[in-house]
Amino acid sequence: xxxxxxxxxxxxxVFYEISVSxxxxxxxxxxxxxxxxxxxxxxxxxxxxAVAAEFERQSDAGEIVSRAEQRERAAQETAEAAKIxxxxxxxxxxxxxxxxxxxxxxxxANYQSYLDKKIYPAIGDMKLPxxxxxxxxxxxxxxxxxxxxxxxxxxxYTILHGLFKMAYLGDMIDRNPMxxxxxPKPRKDEVKATEPSAYTAAEVQQIMSCLExxxxxxxxxxxxxxxxxxxxxxxxxLQWKNIDFQRGAITIxxxxxxxxxxxxxxxxxxxxxTRTVYIGADTIALLRQLRKEQAAKAISTWVFTQEASAEPMxxxxxxxxxxxxxxxxGIPDLHPHKLRHxxxxxxxxxxxxxxxxxxxxxHSDKAVTLRMYTHADQESISRAAEVFRRAxxxxxxx
Numbered sequence: 541x542x543x544x545x546x547x548x549x550x551x552x553x554v555f556y557e558i559s560v561s562x563x564x565x566x567x568x569x570x571x572x573x574x575x576x577x578x579x580x581x582x583x584x585x586x587x588x589x590a591v592a593a594e595f596e597r598q599s600d601a602g603e604i605v606s607r608a609e610q611r612e613r614a615a616q617e618t619a620e621a622a623k624i625x626x627x628x629x630x631x632x633x634x635x636x637x638x639x640x641x642x643x644x645x646x647x648x649a650n651y652q653s654y655l656d657k658k659i660y661p662a663i664g665d666m667k668l669p670x671x672x673x674x675x676x677x678x679x680x681x682x683x684x685x686x687x688x689x690x691x692x693x694x695x696x697y698t699i700l701h702g703l704f705k706m707a708y709l710g711d712m713i714d715r716n717p718m719x720x721x722x723x724p725k726p727r728k729d730e731v732k733a734t735e736p737s738a739y740t741a742a743e744v745q746q747i748m749s750c751l752e753x754x755x756x757x758x759x760x761x762x763x764x765x766x767x768x769x770x771x772x773x774x775x776x777x778l779q780w781k782n783i784d785f786q787r788g789a790i791t792i793x794x795x796x797x798x799x800x801x802x803x804x805x806x807x808x809x810x811x812x813x814t815r816t817v818y819i820g821a822d823t824i825a826l827l828r829q830l831r832k833e834q835a836a837k838a839i840s841t842w843v844f845t846q847e848a849s850a851e852p853m854x855x856x857x858x859x860x861x862x863x864x865x866x867x868x869x870g871i872p873d874l875h876p877h878k879l880r881h882x883x884x885x886x887x888x889x890x891x892x893x894x895x896x897x898x899x900x901x902x903h904s905d906k907a908v909t910l911r912m913y914t915h916a917d918q919e920s921i922s923r924a925a926e927v928f929r930r931a932x933x934x935x936x937x938x
Contacts, residue, residue, distance in 0.1 A: 542592040558592045560599045567606050569599050627671060627703070628664035630712065631655055635703045644807055649799040651699060658683065658696050669713045673720035676700060680724050690726045697724055738878065738885035743871075750869040756833055758861055760826040761844055765858070765876055768817040769883025769901050772876040773797055776855045777806060778843040780831065788824055790817050792902065796855045804854060811904040884909060 542560045549555065555574045562569065573591050575584045598604045605613065636655070640648055655664075662679045663671055683693045701718045708716040739747070744766060751759045764775055770792060777794035784790070793814045795807045809815070819827075827843070834840060840850035858876050866874035880901070887897050888909075898909040 542596045544588060544592055556588055558588075558595050560596050562599060567608070569595075569604060569606060571595055571604075625667055626665050627668050628660050630668050630707055631660070631664070631703060634710070634712075635706055638706065644797070644810075645799055645802055645805065646797045646807070649801060654695055654699055658692075659699065668707060671717055673717045676717055676721045680721070684724065684727055690724065690730055693724045697721070738881040741886050741890075744882060744886065747871060747874070750865070750871065754865070756826070756830055757844060758865075760823070760830045761858060762862070762865075762879070763823050763826055764819065765879045766883065767819050767823045769880045769887075769897075770817060771795065771810065771880065771902070772858050773807075773855045774809060774902075775858065775876075776844055776853050779841045780843060781841070783827060783843070785824060785828065788819050788821070790819060791815075792817060796852055798855050804852065809902055811902055813902070815899065815902055817900050 542558050545557045545559070547555055547557050553574065555572045557570055557572060559568050559570045573588060575587070579587075595604070636648070636652060639651055643651070659679070662682070663675060666675070680693055680697060683696060700721075704713070704716050704718045707713050748763070748766070751762055754762075761775060764770070765772070768790070770790075773795040774792050777796040778790065778792075779794075782791045782793060791814060792809055795809050796804065797807050798804050830843070834845065837848055838845065838850045840852075842850070842852040844853040845851060846853055862874045862876065865871065884897055884901060887900075888894065894906050894909055898906045901909060903909050
């Protein structure tokens with residue numbers, strides 16, 4: 541049974557000290573209870589008995605411990621948290637939580653998928669400090685032997701590189717095994733894609749002629765992808781308020797994403813900044829028609845919606861539709877990202893400056909835009925040489 545004793549503070553305030561014995565080897569637990577002013581003796585005794593009984597119950601259940609025990613428990617929890625035994629434990633407790641803070645949900649889900657399917661099954665249950673460069677190299681070679689794409693193997697390498705670097709900098713390991721693991725190279729039998737990374741201007745005209753037979757929603761969406769080079773998710777995230785019909789301008793303010801964990805959700809653009817892109821008269825006309833058609837079916841804030849619904853289109857739907865379009869009209873390798881590459885390639889080949897194209901695409905680094913410009917045809921190569929020769933000649937005349 542708990543014991544109670546009436547006491548006073550230095551300034552004369554009355555309180556009751558409740559004490560509970562926990563048996564041999566354990567210190568007594570105490571707490572103070574201050575009765576409200578004006579209470580009668582019976583009311584105080586009744587409430588004190590109830591408070592004392594609850595305090596004894598919490599003590600017996602281990603819900604309340606002494607300060608010394610609190611410090612000991614905290615020290616044990618800290619030691620246990622620091623005692624990361626396996627790669628899987630470190631990934632779940634430290635590495636992925638840190639990525640959740642710095643990554644988009646889509647990228648985080650992608651990392652988690654690689655860990656769950658490729659990394660944890662192979663070395664996830666091994667002790668982190670005992671994993672050797674040879675074991676990591678063996679994992680990468682096994683993936684190549686299984687016929688995994690080079691990009692997949694490199695992604696596994698990249699994730700492991702980041703994980704072990706974090707563990708090393710956090711003093712979880714005294715050496716980083718990735719320092720002795722070579723970045724994977726493509727297999728000898730791995731054939732590189734032979735199709736161009738972008739369409740020519742003539743091929744774009746062919747695609748647009750095929751679109752004349754397609755439903756208005758898809759005709760508008762694909763025209764918009766071609767006309768602006770925006771990302772698939774940015775296109776699906778468009779709302780009518782983002783479109784300035786008078787100026788022919790669109791504000792890219794969001795990116796529609798999908799993961800199994802969160803479903804469809806609206807995120808910020810990839811580089812975290814809004815930007816403005818400009819569209820031609822044909823695309824504006826299509827958007828006007830689409831707004832009128834949509835209003836007759838379901839009022840929505842979204843430009844591209846699900847069938848007979850005001851909900852936004854699934855961000856993977858454009859890829860699926862373009863794949864069907866590719867088969868229907870015999871257009872090779874038709875997908876949103878190739879249209880994005882096409883915008884960059886045709887614009888730069890035709891004389892647009894890198895800075896403007898980079899801004900339109902939403903790249904944070906102009907070097908990324910330059911890497912997209914890989915479809916220089918013979919005419920543009922010849923024109924570049926001519927520009928060089930003319931510059932040299934003009935300098936000589938000066």
